[in-house]
Amino acid sequence: MRSAGPLATLTPIGLRRETVQLQNPESVPDADGGYVDMWTDVAPPSLVRARVVPLGLGRQERSVEGTLAASAGYLVTIPARSDLTTRSRVLWRGRTLAVLGLSNPDEQRREVTLTCTALEPAPGTVPAWVSGGWNWDWMSPGWR
Numbered sequence: 208m209r210s211a212g213p214l215a216t217l218t219p220i221g222l223r224r225e226t227v228q229l230q231n232p233e234s235v236p237d238a239d240g241g242y243v244d245m246w247t248d249v250a251p252p253s254l255v256r257a258r259v260v261p262l263g264l265g266r267q268e269r270s271v272e273g274t275l276a277a278s279a280g281y282l283v284t285i286p287a288r289s290d291l292t293t294r295s296r297v298l299w300r301g302r303t304l305a306v307l308g309l310s311n312p313d314e315q316r317r318e319v320t321l322t323c324t325a326l327e328p329a330p331g332t333v334p335a336w337v338s339g340g341w342n343w344d345w346m347s348p349g350w351r
Contacts, residue, residue: 217317218284223256227283228298229291249290258284259299283321287311297323 230253232244262280281304283297297304304323311319 218258222258225257225259225299226254227257229253229295231295255285281323283323284318287316287319297321
């Protein structure tokens, strides 16, 4: 019996039913002479076809500086790229997925599998990045 060969480990294109957008943080100068991280699309193509599979471990509740309430795990398989790191993120169906790890299953650099977690704001809170990070405590109670 013959082996299917090295191509047997690739994800069939028919299973890449989702379109995801890939982004990396980029440091840009701010008005105060410092730097701020901004999200920018990776080099074209930043939109790629992907297979997105929930890890099935359920949602994990956690809190990080009061901005995250839950995370769900996903495996995202895309054509191989060399410009992604664990600082990258994936935008998918209105969700933001943080890349926790990258693997090259067949060591042939034909595709990469990203282990991701979904980032969701805590219910009833507005993260600092949305509200501009303003601290309204300085205002007198009559102004609110």
